[in-house]
Amino acid sequence: MTDPARIACDVCVVGSGMAGMSAALFAANRGLATVLVGRTGEIIFATGLLDLLGVHPLEEGKTWSDPWAGVAALVKDLPRHPYARLAAGEIRAAFDELLRFFEANGLAYAGHPERNVAVPTAVGTLKTTYRVPRTMWQAVAARERRASCRLVDIQGLKGFSARQIADTLGPVWPGLQTARVVYPDTHAASEVFAERLARSLELDRNRGKFAEALAPHVKGVDAVGLPAILGISRPVHVMQDIERRLGVALFEIPTMPPGATGLRLKEAFESGLGDCGVRLLLENRVFRAVDDSSGGFLIEAGRSDAEHLIAATSVILATGRFMGGGLQADRRGVRESLFDLPVHQPEGRDGWHRQDFLDPKGHPVNRAGLEIDDSFRVLAASGRPAHAHLFAAGSILAHQDWIRMKCGAGLAIATAYGAVQGAVKALKAQGPPLRRF
């Protein structure tokens, strides 16, 4: 084995989900020499919907139409929630900066000013979220204006039934019509996959054929809803092109994951972050991370063995929870995977989960995670920062339940912003100029 290649940087972000990617963006935008190391990332499971805050308090199941008022109430009631470490203006700034980045990379978003929206899901529920991909906007707008719509599903695309969605949405969106089409050139009725359909619609001639298949079903309706298959890298362009051919508005509903929606985020981040100067070590895992003698970190990373040795002044840990691998659980307890940092957690496995899966209060283990200070520095068991330059962001943080609070994207984006601010502050305090590649 050859010696690993050395890379020096200001900040090494570990993790390639929404939090890690956002942190790398914010760090690069602030002039830091940034390396991002991560495996595939759970971002491929994302719906593309950006939640800020949907439900609080969980016991009451109260849903907020004004997420900012919701955040204010949450911060007051749960002062240890990561949102409480940030001013509302900082959360807004984080969202704005990320949405600008997405727009520049082909993923335009839409929403109501200051308000949450409700979008239909693949099982026909309405999900409260904050910002939706532009390709899903008509699902919000058409319902709000009670437009006549038809949902069209695709033969062979499993887990997406227009009939189910229309039936289930009936009470809140009456009169939805449905149809099923065979995707052009697919073997009659065999299985099709959202990602493959989305990639095929990137091509002009496939869009033409698909529009022909849809044409019989657009008469007499204002908008047509589809599973999320309208392209990967240029979804708005794909949507508008088919809209032009059909003369009707289109909207998407996210499919069961993994689908096209997660891949759009992943690919937008990967190409956009490269353009911003982030050094991306994707599909890499971190084998070892240690303090070096000079007060920074040495990180061994690579695909199958340590190909890279990263010397970083600071580390932002955005490794996620159990699914992402940031936390690991055995029968006895929950551990942090990389640095073995102390994890706030319920005592004993019997206290991890409630008796009912769908208990609105949420499972206590979902609030387990890392403790941080106001600069997003990870705390040691002593209650003091474990390291002056070790930060954490995203779902690995304790005292939140992003799934039930409907704050996943907001948590990732805002805490990434907070962690980068913390890193910048610590680097400045250290004095010497920032390292460059």
Added chain:
Amino acid sequence: MVLETPVLIIGGGITGVGLARDLALRGVSCLLVERRDICAGASGANHGLLHSGARYVRSDPVAAVECREESALLKSLAPHCIEDTGGLFVAVAGDDEQYVAEFPGSCARCGIGCQAISVAEAREMEPVLSDRLIAAFRVEDASVDPFHLALDNLAEALELGGRVLLHTRLTGFIIENRRICGARLRHDRTGKEVVVEAGLVVNAAGAWAREVAGLAGIDIDLLYSKGSLLITDQRITHRVVNRLRPASDADILVPGGTVSILGTTSIPINALDRIVPTVEESDAIIHMASAMVPSLQTTRFIRAYAGVRPLVGSRSLKDGRALSRGFALMDHAADGLDNFVSIAGGKLTTYRRMAERTADLVCRKLGVARSGLTRVKPLTACAANQWTAAGLSPRLWMKARKPEDLLLCECEMVPASAVDAVIAGIHQQGGTSDLYAIGRRSRIGKGTCQGAFCGVRICAYLYDRGDLVGREGLTDLRSFLSARWRGMRPILWDAALRQEELQEALHCGYFGLELEGRP
């Protein structure tokens, strides 16, 4: 509404459906009512072990001989429900050596095959066995699919003119002149009520037999023992592996298709509500069983489940009505009701014999002079019931080469055509084609996703078929996931916890199903 039947059987466990088939083969019509679904109690929550009898040679030689005879019969009469795996009894260092030494002799006295083998041979046969083994014996244990067995018994009874009402609750009896003249029933979902006028009523309600008898004013002395078991994500041994020691917790590992089942605990309980496996039990089972198979400490478990063993208590046994220590057949004429019989206790392995003895009594009381046929007549295999077998649907699907037959369950490879067949079977039984009923009759929800993904795909498919309408799918999905959860909760660590997080992200994060239960 009034229904008439010569015999009303209460309980759709293995005993009830076995009795329905036995009576049907004798030409006696019967109506079977089941409060939930087939095998909803202990019949669906056990190891699926077809006992050679070796387990009981010391504690209960009568039961041991019964097991030996019945397992031999079932292997020839219902081979399609049985995997003749063979079994091992093993002792590890520290186990009672006197007990080990006496084991072959005890087996011989019961006529049960038992062959001593060397520890090295045993570990060659089952490499996962501990290196601390001190003794090993081969026996004739096998594994049996209790769902398949029960559904085929029911199917044959229905074919011969029997009737069944699922999801139907017994709410009371109408009693006059020492006779039950009517049984009041209510359908759990529709609320529809019927009165059944039966010549004779058989209480085969398993753990609920005491409650049923109580509705007739009769007290049965029944004790409840809760047992929890764990399912591994892969098959760990080829054979059944028993710990060679007096019956104790966590002393058996039973392979079944692509998985192994590890159990069990034994906890006396007083009430039958909320029978769920606990975190504490799952830890205890793993800890104890790892003495036989050390790798169980790091094995991935798919789920846990719990059942209640109804044990006939000393008061009911003392009356001399017990046929063996395993089960008790009670003619309640002695309690003042001339057309009421209860059958309680027993084991899966001896269900046929229990049903036969009960049918003998029923016929005697009804004046029907026909003897049983289940000892000689093979169980008819019904195609709609084959889907509980792990590994079957992938085989058939690969062979059929029909890409349009979409795999709705990807973990266990169950295609849409299998779901169609299962639904047809449910409709024949008068049941509802919901996710729970489909899951009980197939491998759906039994793989690593535990229903998180296949539940959604099948729900969509049920809408496309027209089985679900309106907002029924949300209720169905919610109750299906909640039922799977009870078995997941005790084993959520490591990979299973990662899987659970994905499930929660999908069902709560995206779909918001936790918010749909609000009034």
